[in-house]
Amino acid sequence: MAAPLAVLAAAWHLPERSTPLSEIPALTPQERETMNGLGIERVLADDALGDHDLAAAAARQVLADAALRPEDVDALILVESRAPQDLLTSEATRLQDALGLQDALTFSVGGLGCASLTPALLTARGLLAADPALRHVLVAHGSKPATPGRYRHPVTLNGDSGQALVLARTGPVRVLDLLQETNGSYWDLFRVDFRDRPVAEWREECRDTAAYSFRLAVESRNRLRGLLERLMERSGMRAGDLAGLAVQNLSAGGHAFVQDALGVELLPSCTENLRRYGHLGSNDSLLNLYTAREDKHLADGDRVVVVSTSPVAAWSMLLAEIGDGQTAHLL
Structure with a gap:
């Protein structure tokens, strides 16, 4: 029987700035017609914030909500961005350094686009099952569209957000x-x-x-x-x-x-x-x-x-x- 998994705390960083559909640039008439029928009135968008900024802000909030110190975090899993700011650097250890999680096991997962949270949850469950001494796994992601236009025809209109979860064996939302x-x-x-x-x-x-x-x-x-x-x-x-x-x-x-x-x-x-x-x-x-x-x-x-x-x-x-x-x- 598998080990238990729960969300101990969850936080989001949602930018204060938003953009109405009328300001989305460079669309063909067909694309704009499709976009106007998505059921979206505005999209969260702050070009001053990168995916790292979004993830870090959400992570700081969730650690505060859970009353956890950096030394209380045993592992950090970053859901990787769709378009990293730089090649050859480590987005995961950059976040580790920003949060002061020097002792946390740190790496990234992804590769499944909008479904990439699932590999992080599966991995966190495996870590908690494999190591009884491990208590808290922090999962974070900064969601930023890969293109400045934000529109993915004919699917959706992408906004900005940061999400962070503290995963443990017990919590108010049980997986x-x-x-x-x-x-x-x-x-x-x-x-x-x-x-x-x-x-x-x-x-x-x-x-x-x-x-x-x-x-x-x-x-x-x-x-x-x-x-x-x-x-x-x-x-x-x-x-x-x-x-x-x-x-x-x-x-x-x-x-x-x-x-x-x-x-x-x-x-x-x-x-x-x-x-x-x-x-x-x-x-x-x-x-x-x-x-x-x-x-x-x-x-x-x-x-x-x-x-x-x-x-x-x-x-x-x-x-x-x-x-x-x-x-x-x-x-």
């Missing part, structure tokens, strides 16, 4: 199960051709929009249904036992797609955060869960499935239970 699947045939469905191009000319390009809109959509529906079925079977639950879904904020259409595919209502926070923030990479699913918790839409004992997807393609589901943080749940 009861975690599943992930990938399909490598979509590894380059979206890409940015950046070599020998100034940053101002970087654009996210879809290799095959028909593959994204149709073939990947059908596979995503099947994958998500299969994952939910496995998750419910492993936990002895039915989908009707869930208090809701926390999903990524890609678009209103994406929300409807997941809700229809799984037959479970989305948490109200998903729609509201989509409207206010835009897509926040791998940060927005848990943000939606915690927003619903703070808004009293979730109560102790409620169980929620957190869904993450990525066009690379990757799909993951996390079964979370809201609780008092005093009991270690076994998978």
Whole structure:
């Protein structure tokens, strides 16, 4: 039986600055029409903050919320950025130095785009299971779009955010199960051709929009249904036992797609955060869960499935239970 995993504390750094859709530059008429139908009114955007700044701000906040000193953090896992500021440097140890975590085991994970939080959670669970002396794992990510235009046609509009989690064996949000699947045939469905191009000319390009809109959509529906079925079977639950879904904020259409595919209502926070923030990479699913918790839409004992997807393609589901943080749940 697997070792327990829980979120002891979670924090986000959301920039105060935001940009309305009307100020998003350099779009074709078709792209602007699609973007205007995403269900996003504004997108968080602060060009003065890089991915490191966003991750560091969230990490400092979560350590303060958890009343942890630097020496209390046993491991630091950085979810890597999509476009690092410099080549050959270590983003992970840069954050370690900024936070003063000199004794923490430090490294980065990623490679799955908007679903890259899942590898960090799986790794943290493994560390806690493997070493009884290890108590706290800090997971941090600064989500910054790879291109200045922020728009990924025909998918979403990307904003800025920082997220940090303190993971332990007990906590107020317990991770009861975690599943992930990938399909490598979509590894380059979206890409940015950046070599020998100034940053101002970087654009996210879809290799095959028909593959994204149709073939990947059908596979995503099947994958998500299969994952939910496995998750419910492993936990002895039915989908009707869930208090809701926390999903990524890609678009209103994406929300409807997941809700229809799984037959479970989305948490109200998903729609509201989509409207206010835009897509926040791998940060927005848990943000939606915690927003619903703070808004009293979730109560102790409620169980929620957190869904993450990525066009690379990757799909993951996390079964979370809201609780008092005093009991270690076994998978």
